[in-house]
Amino acid sequence: MSENRGLRQKAGLPIGALAERTGLAVSAIRYYESQGLITAWRNAGGQRRFERADIRRLSFVMIAQKFGFTIAEIRDLLNSLPDGRAPTPADWRRISGQFRQALDQRIATLEKLRDNLDGCIGCGCLSLPKCALYNAQDRAGEKGAGPRYLMGDSPDDSDNN
Structure with missing residues (x-):
């Protein structure tokens, strides 16, 4: 059974399945790939495949963009995550600490704006x-x-x- 699970993971997700899971358009996924936020690989048939961990990465991208982070800022945060394996909870805690610090600064600026508007x-x-x-x-x-x-x-x- 673990052999079959390994083969399924090795097969990766086609871009359509990734789009369905994340709610993103295929064109958006291609854009994020061109910006270095996720990385596809090609299977034996030459088809683009993505890791299941890219679902979480793209979810993080969507959340970060809603909070006003730029693609470059998001890429810097994601670059600290490991390649070739799914991020662990410890990996996400580390990245969320960096994200939290930037959010705290933005919140302080927004509160100051609100209070002095x-x-x-x-x-x-x-x-x-x-x-x-x-x-x-x-x-x-x-x-x-x-x-x-x-x-x-x-x-x-x-x-x-």
């Missing part, structure tokens, strides 16, 4: 009467371009990052 975000516009006090002489602009206070600078910082 009606006030100065340090963009340097000086169009609100409050800006004359909060960002006098465009101190935020001395720290660099963009919404400095949303990006992590504080109006109380005395240095010019």
Whole structure:
């Protein structure tokens, strides 16, 4: 029985079966393959095959994209997973720790945006009467371009990052 299971795993999944299992279009799977997120191999008949572990990888890709991660960021995370075998729970814990850290940073930025949306975000516009006090002489602009206070600078910082 274990011999048969080994043969089934060796046969791999055709792209259509992978599409059915993940809910992705075949064209999306090909795109993710071209971006190095999954890797196909060819069977003896020359047909593209995928590992069952690619179901989980593609599920991770879909979740990560919903959270705003770029393909490059996702590829970096997935590159830390082993090739040639299904990731273990320990492998996924390690990658989820990296994912969690990035999510925590994004959550903190979103909370800061939400909490300061009606006030100065340090963009340097000086169009609100409050800006004359909060960002006098465009101190935020001395720290660099963009919404400095949303990006992590504080109006109380005395240095010019």
